[in-house]
Amino acid sequence: MSSSPADTAHYNRFIADLFGMMAYGExxxxxxxxxxxxYSPTLHDRAVLGRIAVVEFQHYELVSSRLADMGIDAEDAMLPFQAAVDFFHSRTRPGDWFESLMKAYVIDTVSADFYRAISRYVDAGTRELIEEVQASDETTQVLRELLRGALADDPRLASRLALWARRLLGEALTQAQxxxxEHAFLGRLIGGGDGGGDTAAANELVSGLIAGLAGNHSRRMTELGLAG
Incomplete structure (x- = not known):
């Protein structure tokens, strides 16, 4: 059965919001x-993070280009999410290089998990773009190895970074909810009326996403030798 114009409009609004959030995140x-x-301790580390920064900007340009193809200005799409993202980062300022690495690792992996979970519900073109932007296995591996090296050099970091990672996850999940x-974000994916679609179904989807994100995070912390 074909979608109604209302369903199509809600889905298109969801995609615009999705890309706006992705663009500002990148x-x-x-x-x-x-x-x-x-603030990298070595020039090698500075180059490594600089290379990752370039990749992130390329991802931003990919999403901005897709928004332009949709006739949407990237700044207009990003603005509704700027305050929330900036607030998150203001609450999670790292205290040193090691906390910066952990924050980058947690945000990189949790964000990728979130968008990949969402990609199961979208059209093929949108899914392809999400997969391209979130294909961060190399970045994830680099950050993981930097953290493993730091923990091997100073095992005393383990308890501090485990607590820091737990706080980052909590803030990230709260932010996602x-x-x-606030934006009836996932309600538009479910479809429905002006109130944001099927609220019960959207809440169920959010709960499932949160549980999955937390479980994946715990597994990754265990792989690092830290308490999830």
């Missing part, structure tokens, strides 16, 4: 990696 990631690179509710 732009913010570029800024963070570029800034963190300045807040954005979903």
């Amino acid at each position: 732009l913010s990631a570029f800024e963070r990696f570029a800034a963190d690179a300045r 807040r954005v979903s509710h």
Whole structure:
């Protein structure tokens, strides 16, 4: 059965919001990696983070280009999410290089998990773009190895970074729930009326996403030798 015009309109609004959120996330990631690179303990580490920053900006350009193809200005699409993302980063300022690495790792992996979960519900073209932008296995591996090296050099970091990672996850999950509710974000994916679609179904989807994100994070922390 074909979708109604209302369903199509809600889905298109969801895609615009999705790309706006992705674009600002990638732009913010570029800024963070570029800034963190300045405080790297070695020139090699500075180059590594600088390279990741370039990749993040390329991802931002990919999403911006897709928005332009849709006739949507990237800044207009990003603005509704700027305050929430900036607030998250203001609450999670790293205290040193090691906390910067952990923040980058947690945000990189949790964000990728979130968008990949969402990609199961979208059209093929959108799914392809999400997969291209979130194909961050190389970045994830680089950050993981940097963290493993730091923990091997100073095992005393383990308890501090485990607590820091737990706080980052909590803030990230709270942020995801807040954005979903404030923007009726996932309700438009479910479809329905002006109130944001099927609220019960959207809440169920959010709960499932949150549980999956937390479980994946715990597994990754265990792989690092840290308490999830």
